[in-house]
Amino acid sequence: MISTRITDGLLDLNHTLLSGQAFGWSKINGFWYGVAYGQVLKVKRDGDLLLCDSSGVDDTHDLFRRYFNLDENLPNLLERFEDLDFFIQRGMVRFRGLRLLNQQPWECILSFLCSSHSNIRSINNMIHNLSMKFGERIDFDGMTFHTIPSPEALNRASTNELRSCKVGYRANYIKKVAYEVSEGNVDINALMALEYDVARSKMLTLDKGHKIMSGVGPKVADCILLFSMGKNEAFPCDIWISRVILANYNHLLDSDLLASLSRSIEHKIPLSGGTYMKIGDVMREYFGSNAGYAQQYLFSLIRQEYGRKQTD
Numbered sequence: 001m002i003s004t005r006i007t008d009g010l011l012d013l014n015h016t017l018l019s020g021q022a023f024g025w026s027k028i029n030g031f032w033y034g035v036a037y038g039q040v041l042k043v044k045r046d047g048d049l050l051l052c053d054s055s056g057v058d059d060t061h062d063l064f065r066r067y068f069n070l071d072e073n074l075p076n077l078l079e080r081f082e083d084l085d086f087f088i089q090r091g092m093v094r095f096r097g098l099r100l101l102n103q104q105p106w107e108c109i110l111s112f113l114c115s116s117h118s119n120i121r122s123i124n125n126m127i128h129n130l131s132m133k134f135g136e137r138i139d140f141d142g143m144t145f146h147t148i149p150s151p152e153a154l155n156r157a158s159t160n161e162l163r164s165c166k167v168g169y170r171a172n173y174i175k176k177v178a179y180e181v182s183e184g185n186v187d188i189n190a191l192m193a194l195e196y197d198v199a200r201s202k203m204l205t206l207d208k209g210h211k212i213m214s215g216v217g218p219k220v221a222d223c224i225l226l227f228s229m230g231k232n233e234a235f236p237c238d239i240w241i242s243r244v245i246l247a248n249y250n251h252l253l254d255s256d257l258l259a260s261l262s263r264s265i266e267h268k269i270p271l272s273g274g275t276y277m278k279i280g281d282v283m284r285e286y287f288g289s290n291a292g293y294a295q296q297y298l299f300s301l302i303r304q305e306y307g308r309k310q311t312d
Helices: 011-016 062-066 074-081 087-094 105-113 120-134 151-156 159-163 170-182 188-193 198-204 218-228 239-248 256-267 273-285 293-311
Strands: 002-005 026-028 031-036 038-047 050-056 137-140 143-146
Touching: 002 062, 011 031, 011 038, 031 143, 038 062, 038 137, 050 198, 074 087, 087 293, 105 120, 105 170, 105 188, 105 218, 120 151, 151 170, 151 239, 159 170, 188 198, 198 218, 218 239, 218 293, 239 256, 239 293, 256 273, 273 293
Parallel strands: none
Antiparallel strands: 002 050, 026 031, 031 038, 038 050, 137 143
């Protein structure tokens, strides 16, 4: 067990690990356990220190600083939001210490391929099932864990084997993307080096008549870019964020965008690609280059407030 300092003092593990960025984390005997970067991670907050341990051979200090983005100065990043509007201010206060994670890209890609038309509990179950069947076993702290399966392992699996993990129609997407990544047709490192809009475009466009990242639409692409490739300007827009925008930021949209957004929410259908892109551009202009942080605070706030209304 080692420790690393939380330089700016801002890290709330509950808010961060339960915010829908990553899946499969559990709190056991006061420590959080999760699988990331091919190993088991164990963390606990102790004042301005993060107590860390892992099952791997990586330099744990650097691994945890990278995963929790501890070298980013969170107060500086959030400074632009402080005087914008009451809703984002409320989210920043209520979810103080929520940080964007810096995940291993393939693990993030697989997680969000499972996220289509699903909820956090179901995604957790899908990732658990895939990991149990195709991941590598790790015994750590008297418990058994399984790594998130590699693209090569999933490429070797049949579609029916993938479906047995309760992923449904997503099995086809997982199989195709695992093939493209394992064959080198998707260069993740090259994507990470590109500017946000170029990287997003490459993830969404056709190559030689077919889509290399099958099952990756605008929202999933934004999640991957935001949570594993350091593109803080990405602004994933799902039904939760659509509700936030309609209720609190409708004055930023022109009449056509507002009509499209309202129709999407009313009929519970995804935003069209063009509408999605335009709304993202509007929110980036409003929140700036760290719009993805704003999205996470808004997402957490609306989920909490909507859940409270359901129990009132």
